[in-house]
Amino acid sequence: MTIAVGCDHGGFPLKQAVLESIAKAGHTAIDLGTNSTDAVDYPDYSAAVAETVLSRKADRGIVICGSGVGATVAANKFKGIRAGLCHDTFSARQGVEDDDMNVLTLGARIIGPLLAVEIIQAFLKAQFSNAERHLRRLNKVKGFEEHFGQ
Ligand code: RB5
Numbered sequence: 001m002t003i004a005v006g007c008d009h010g011g012f013p014l015k016q017a018v019l020e021s022i023a024k025a026g027h028t029a030i031d032l033g034t035n036s037t038d039a040v041d042y043p044d045y046s047a048a049v050a051e052t053v054l055s056r057k058a059d060r061g062i063v064i065c066g067s068g069v070g071a072t073v074a075a076n077k078f079k080g081i082r083a084g085l086c087h088d089t090f091s092a093r094q095g096v097e098d099d100d101m102n103v104l105t106l107g108a109r110i111i112g113p114l115l116a117v118e119i120i121q122a123f124l125k126a127q128f129s130n131a132e133r134h135l136r137r138l139n140k141v142k143g144f145e146e147h148f149g150q
Pocket of ligand 1: 008011
């Protein structure tokens with residue numbers, strides 16, 4: 001898979017470990033910045049990752065900010081993006097299998113690189129189950145996008 005990766009200044013300290021983890025798992029990363037700890041705005045990087053996934057230049061995305069919260073909120077404003085903040089491997093796996101999560105978000109001020117790498121491996125290995133009950137629930141979520149989206 002190709003994975004779009006973006007971070008703000010709060011997420012930057014974790015980005016290299018994220019990129020290396022993607023390569024180690026045999027996938028290709030697209031690095032969308034930022035490239036230093038100089039202050040930037042997390043919505044810009046959630047947008048870059050979301051647009052790269054929605055345009056199918058990437059299969060999935062990862063966005064990192066300080067807590068992971070802002071990156072998640074911003075990414076989920078994009079129709080078709082299902083971003084989840086996962087600081088444990090169970091959620092990273094089940095978020096894909098049950099909820100078809102296509103963007104993983106991380107907080108670099110919350111977790112360290114070793115846990116981040118395990119979470120990313122769980123995210124990358126997981127596939128959506130296509131189980132009827134999960135499709136039904138996802139269709140309800142998609143209905144929200146149709147009714148309440150722009
Ligand atoms: C930046 O200081 C910080 O607000 C951002 O990285 C993130 O934690 C937002 O949720």
